[in-house]
Amino acid sequence: MKLLSTKVNTGMVHFSLLLLRVGLGLMMMVHGWQKLQRFSEMAAQFADPLHVGTRGSLVLVLFSELGCAFLVMLGLLTRFAALVLLIQLCIVVLIIHRGDFGHQELGLHFLLGYLVILLCGPGRISVDRLIAR
Template sequence: MRAIIKKSLNSGVTNTNISIALLVLRVVGGAFMLTHGLGKFEAFFSGEPIQFRDPIGVGASASLALAVFAEVLCAILLIIGLSTRLAAIPLAITMLVAAFIVHANDGFGRQELPLLYAAIYISIALIGAGKYSLDNWILKK
């Protein structure tokens, strides 16, 4: 019985499947975050006075700039798989700040989504981009 369970757990797990799963995580995690970042990007360059929370005490403008950097630039890098591990770090930090500082008093319902994003970005930072990425294409040359 143990052999049957072990075989069924390991069947179908290949490097290709892992790379496809990483591609899906990168593209979905990056594209979904990009939808959050584009509104902030427009607000940053609108010329209007910046009204943004300052959760880490660096000022509203700097906080918005950091959020735009992570949610737009790093999300794009994640999608294309370029500097993937490094790009995932600011995204994870941004989501952890959102969960534990911005939404600290809002309860788990408001913390759940940023924590889910953070888990995705931490996993990508640990595992890497996978075979279907610019990182892999550049390293092969």
């Protein structure tokens, strides 16, 4: 009896990529939505690691957490959007929460998920795939 099959169920792989995209996208959009609701109070004190101003940094994070996460969910411009999110998450993990694993942990989970999406692409169940046809 074989415990590990070498046969790959490609339909399940594409469905799994869809679940990963939608799950990560929704969770990231929750973070962005919370920031958007508190924009005026957060804008003055938001971290500015790129030296574009606190308001500018917050706008870039909102673009990433709302816009790019939504694109990933749809599977539209997926690799570009995943790359933007990866850059943001690297900044969060390596600069903003440097040395505090308790705060880095969530960012690392997101980072790994978006890295998988960047490497594998959106899968067949995506707008990118519909456009490619």
